[in-house]
Amino acid sequence: MENSAVLEKHVFTGKCSENLSSVEDAIYVIGGKWKLKIIIVLQENGNIRFNELQRAINGISARVLSNELKDLELNGFVKRVVHAEQTPVVVEYISTDYSRTLKPVIMSLSEWGRTHKRKLKEDF
Structure with missing residues (x-):
């Protein structure tokens, strides 16, 4: 009986550690102040140019947006499309199919944010 409890605790601890590691990986990729905001705007707007994207996200600088887009592109969340046939050259950003797996x-x-805000209002 004791061995069963020890084994169960070991399995639970391993699962907890695995979950923590997975959440840590996810936060590393989409965490920070801007990445989820960028992903949401891209998912809602489809193809969008850099300046339009910057206007849609209050407070983000061009430099930060550029860096965040590069990170998101490296991780497969954003695709950069260059229309070189146009003058001037037009660059658009679109969310990828992989990015849309974040929708749920x-x-x-x-939903959690709305619930939390209501709870705070009720408590005060």
Whole structure:
């Protein structure tokens, strides 16, 4: 009986550690102040140019937006499309199919945020 409890605790601890590691990986990729905001705007707007994207996200500088877009592109969340045939050259950003796999996570976070805000208002 004791061995069973020890084994169960070991399995649970391993699962907890695995979950913590997975969440840490996810936060590393989409964490920070801007990445989820960029992903949400891209998902809602489709193809969008850099300046339009910057206007849609209050407070983000061009330099930070550029760096965040590069990170998101490296991780497969954003695709940069260059229309070189146009003058001047037009660059658009679009969310990838992989980025859209975050939709349920974003919707859950959004709902949780609304619930949390209501709870805080009720408590005060």
